[in-house]
Amino acid sequence: MRATGATVGVGEVLGAHRALAVVPPPAARDALRAALCSSRGDLRAFDEAWAALGGGPDGDPLLDDLMSSARVALPRAGLPAATPALSGAAGEPLPAAWSAEELLLHKDFAAYTEAERAAARAVLERLARRGALRLSRRTRPSRRRRDEHDLRATIRASLRHGGELLERRWRAPASRLRPLVLVIDVSGSMAPYARMLLGYAHAAVAARRRVDAYALGTRLTWITRELRGRDPDRALARATAAVADLGSGTRIGESLATLNRVHGRRLGRGAVVVVLSDGWDRGEPALLAREMARLRRSAHRLVWLNPLAADPAYAPLTRGMLAALPHTDHLLPGNSLASLEALAELMEEIA
DSSP states (O other): OGGGTOOOOHHHHHHHHHHHHHSOGGGHHHHHHHHHOOSHHHHHHHHHHHHHTTOBTTBOTTHHHHHHHHHHHHHHTTOOOEEEEEEOTTSOEEEOSOOHHHHHHSSOGGGOOHHHHHHTHHHHHHHHTOOOEEEEEEEEEESSOOSEEOHHHHHHHHGGGTTOOOSOOEEEEEEEEOOEEEEEEOSGGGHHHHHHHHHHHHHHHHHOSSEEEEEESSSEEEOHHHHOSSOHHHHHHHHHHHOTTTTSOOOHHHHHHHHHHHSHHHHOSSOEEEEEOOOOOOSOHHHHHHHHHHHHHHSSEEEEEOGGGGSTTOOOOSHHHHHHGGGOSEEEOOSSHHHHHHHHHHHHHOO
């Protein structure tokens, strides 16, 4: 179907797997057609692909093998599937009572399969909506008595009573999300984790306002514009195409110097800055320490996510981490969904 121009992503493939795992053989073709097709052009592409595989309107001689492989492959990928382990009163199979999120929560990103990366997107989208709050200059209407009296709303309410001020209105302080800055290391040593962390950055850019994302390698690349959009596959493709030093070395100090001096106005003050890197740096430690100190003075909080910190025996012995840690508010692991959930909880505690 892809060869004929149809848009079939990982989500559609996973949906097809789930469909084959639960439907009876006579309904397999219709289930696949519904899962893989989203337009009239996709319907034509499906019919052509089905016919090319030797299938007809009533089925395919290889259908049993296809359905059995789908039932086997789905649990291996760590995705929920209907299994005959539980039965209802009438003997019909019931879905298995376990969650894919629980299986993926503590699994290292480096060990993820393609199917597990796709299954983790819903978790990333949920985590990306959470962040640090701050009081806004604006206020909001409140039913509780507050110190700030809403005179305009009180006068409007008095018109229903002939101008008598019988109903008083109040306003309460409003809160808003703090700006979030994500600086993601895309060097060769971070390759097993960069894709998932870029996926988190895309979810944050799509879900919230005032989120800026940067790719860090031998130089700094602003990728917020490339990460905008609902389709994560296309957004990540645009972002990786924009990063010229993807998979190369790391010069954290020089990249942070660019962040401080070129993008300082975009950052503003009061932002939560999150650096996602293993700390392997080819640059000068003194430069990194100076730029980290400068970034810390302008940021509300500076958080460093290091996948190596997930090891209980981890010690920050590299030159980059030794230079950066004195200017870091929090050091967290960044190797799993659990570590990103810990980041979300930490940001929610930040006042």
